[in-house]
Amino acid sequence: MPKDKVVVVDDDEFMRDSLMEALQRPDLNVVGFSRAADALDAVSDGSASVLLTDMRMPEMDGMELLLEARRLDPKLPVVMMTAFATVETAVEAMKRGAFDYVMKPFKAEELDLAINRALERHRLITENEYLRDELAKKFRNADFVGKSAAMKAVFEEIRQAAPTSATVFIRGESGTGKELVARSIHAQSPRRGRPLVKVNCAALSAGVLESELFGHEKGAFTGADKRRIGRFEMADGGTLFLDEVSEMDLNLQGKLLRVLQEKEFERVGSSETISVDVRILASSNRDLEKSIEAGEFRQDLYYRLNVISVELPPLRERKADIPALARHFLERHRREEGVRVRDVSDGAMELLCRYDWPGNVRELANVMERLVVLGRADVIEASQVENALPKNAARGLFKPSSGEAPVPDGGGGEEKGAAFRIRPLDDVEREFIVATLRHFDGARAKSAESLGISERSLRDRLKRWQEAGLVGEV
Ligand SMILES: Nc1ncnc2c1ncn2[C@@H]1O[C@H](COP(=O)(O)OP(=O)(O)OP(=O)(O)O)[C@@H](O)[C@H]1O
Ligand SMILES: [Mg+2]
Numbered sequence: 001m002p003k004d005k006v007v008v009v010d011d012d013e014f015m016r017d018s019l020m021e022a023l024q025r026p027d028l029n030v031v032g033f034s035r036a037a038d039a040l041d042a043v044s045d046g047s048a049s050v051l052l053t054d055m056r057m058p059e060m061d062g063m064e065l066l067l068e069a070r071r072l073d074p075k076l077p078v079v080m081m082t083a084f085a086t087v088e089t090a091v092e093a094m095k096r097g098a099f100d101y102v103m104k105p106f107k108a109e110e111l112d113l114a115i116n117r118a119l120e121r122h123r124l125i126t127e128n129e130y131l132r133d134e135l136a137k138k139f140r141n142a143d144f145v146g147k148s149a150a151m152k153a154v155f156e157e158i159r160q161a162a163p164t165s166a167t168v169f170i171r172g173e174s175g176t177g178k179e180l181v182a183r184s185i186h187a188q189s190p191r192r193g194r195p196l197v198k199v200n201c202a203a204l205s206a207g208v209l210e211s212e213l214f215g216h217e218k219g220a221f222t223g224a225d226k227r228r229i230g231r232f233e234m235a236d237g238g239t240l241f242l243d244e245v246s247e248m249d250l251n252l253q254g255k256l257l258r259v260l261q262e263k264e265f266e267r268v269g270s271s272e273t274i275s276v277d278v279r280i281l282a283s284s285n286r287d288l289e290k291s292i293e294a295g296e297f298r299q300d301l302y303y304r305l306n307v308i309s310v311e312l313p314p315l316r317e318r319k320a321d322i323p324a325l326a327r328h329f330l331e332r333h334r335r336e337e338g339v340r341v342r343d344v345s346d347g348a349m350e351l352l353c354r355y356d357w358p359g360n361v362r363e364l365a366n367v368m369e370r371l372v373v374l375g376r377a378d379v380i381e382a383s384q385v386e387n388a389l390p391k392n393a394a395r396g397l398f399k400p401s402s403g404e405a406p407v408p409d410g411g412g413g414e415e416k417g418a419a420f421r422i423r424p425l426d427d428v429e430r431e432f433i434v435a436t437l438r439h440f441d442g443a444r445a446k447s448a449e450s451l452g453i454s455e456r457s458l459r460d461r462l463k464r465w466q467e468a469g470l471v472g473e474v
Contacts, residue, residue, distance in 0.1 A: 003029040004049035004119055009039040009065065010081070011057045019052070022108050023115065036060035036068075044072045050118040051078045055089055063093060070097050075125040077118040081106075129193055144180050145328045148318035154181070154310060161308045162188035167260070169305045170283040172312030175362030178283040179243065181310055186239040191279060194238030197231045202247035210252055211268045214259075220269025232265060236276045245305065246284040246291055250298065257301045280305070315357040315364065322353045325361060329368035330380075341375035347382035347431035350470060355389055382427045430465060433458070437474045 006028050010016040016032045023030045033039040036053070037060055043051055051069055055062035066078050077099035082090045090101040099121060100114050146155065161168050162185045170178045179198075186196040204212060211220070215230030231240060242248075248256065259265045264275040282305045291297035315321065326344055334341060344352070357363050367388050371380050433451065440446040448455040465471040 003027055004122075005042075005047055006030045006050045006052060006115065007039050007042050007048045008032045009036055009051070009053040009057070009062075010034070011054065015054070019111070022111055028115075036062070036065040039065060040068055040072065043069050043076055046073045046075075048073065048076055049122045050115060051076055052115070053078065053080060055080055055082045055086060055093070063089070063096065066093055066096060066098055075122065075129070077121045079114050079118050132193055144177070144184055145324050146318075146321050147324050148320040150313045150318045151321055154312060157308070157310050158184050158188065161185060161310070163190060164308075165279045167280045167282070167305055167307045169307070169309045170281065170312070171288075171309065172283075172285065173314045173360055174285045175360035176285075176312035176314060177361050178285070178312060179241075181312065182239075182241045182243075182281045182283065185281060186241075189239065189279070191238045195235055196239045196241060197235040198241040198243055199231050200243045202244035206249040206252055209248065210255065213252075213256070214265050214267055216268035217270040220267070224269065227267075230267065232259065232276050232278055233274065235278045237278075239279045239281060242280065242282040244284060245282040246286045246288055246297060250296070253298045253301050257298065257304060260301075260304045315360045319353050322357075322364065323349055325364055326352050326368055329365045330372055333369050333372040337373055339372055339375065340378060341372045341380060342378050344380045345382060345431050346434050346471075347427040348380045348385045350427075351382050351385040351389070382431065430461075430470065433461065434471060434474055437462075442474055 004027060006023060008016060008019050008023070008030060009032070010019065011034050013034065016034065020030050020032050031042060033042065036057060039051065039053070042048060051065075053062045053065050060068075062080055066080065069076055069078060078093075078097070080090055080093045080098050080101040081104055082093075082101055083104050087103065090098075090103070093101060099118050102110055102114050144155070146152065158181060168181075168185060170181045172178050182198075183196065186192060199209070199212060201209060207221075211224070211228065211230065213230050213232055215228050215233055216224050218224060218227045242256075255265070260280065263277070264273050266273055288297055288302055292299050292302060326349065330341065330344065333339070352364070352367075359366075367385075370388050371384055375384065433447075436447045436451055437444075440450070444455055444458060448458040451458065462471065462474070466473075
């Protein structure tokens, strides 16, 4: 076990020596200083677990040391020592972030108690930070799925942008994963231990959005019955995600631009200037260039936001991602619901891959959820997928695919259309044959025999299906 470093500061040499002696414990490494400035050096690298300081000292006093030390190492618990006469100062110190105080003269047990509580606090905070870190790592690895070249490029862009403080503009159709990109950038950035705050610019009216972003003072407008902190302040030290920024009104765009340039602003109804350290991410599912042409979006703001741009292609342009995404959502819902479905049949997967997904990944996630929750068997079959997709789309997917008897389309009237609802039988046959081949490790002769067809007939079918892109290598 590494020892906990306890930093003791007292200008009175006798007092300091007796404190250090009282704290002689195998689990502690105690270092003493007579000057606050020297103690700051000792805590600046984040290696200390507790700071124990006297209040009244020449040069820098305990209060100042408290503030400086907490600025250098925000997780450091500070214990103040005060004489009875200055108990008010102790209360003031607590308000300013001291963890505890002990009143002089104190007994060894009192000191021990205060130190132990402070150590415990430090341990909790450190643990918490570690867990958050782990969570951030986990998020990065497991939750953002993509195997296509396009997504690999996106991951690479994220990896490069994340460690910087640069503004990132994330574009893509609705449901392509813009919010995931924002979360992933934050989670991989040095700001990951601080909040990621999101504002949906499309959901709020201009006035509400302004006070949401910048906060307001009590009485700033009717209904402002208390002071409220805005999202910019909440995100201090962290990241602010301006979702659907294209929907912000022009006037507010001007105010936002000023904050981005000057990194400071005022709460609504206040003249006090607040400065913050916030990294900005913004998203839009609209073509901002068009909005600029139409005079709906400020070009200068666009340049400010578009320092780095990440573009998510629609799912139909990266169909290679569909199988992995489908399995990802299946697993997720399966774990959540404790249902029996555990796989997707080849035929079902094929259908999922052929559909165009106008709602992108979100639509796929929803369809998978429905399939998993409603599924009664271990495996999701093609017919279930057909039912889960919009009717017109599904019919389109079942157009004649095997080059057999031509299927009248449309002109055949309702009766015939209904008769052709048996088309999925083809899929059933195909699935069955592929499964058999897999079972026999691709051995044609054995598979044909077990299926009760000639080897040649099996080969012909496979060839036809492969040419139509319905079956991969088996
Ligand atoms: N590559 C992906 N891997 C895993 N899940 C994804 C992926 N892309 C999107 N999702 C999931 O799809 C859903 C929609 O994604 P998200 O909310 O990030 O989209 P969006 O682009 O912000 O959409 P909108 O423009 O409608 O706000 C979420 O549940 C998200 O977790
Ligand atoms: Mg979104």
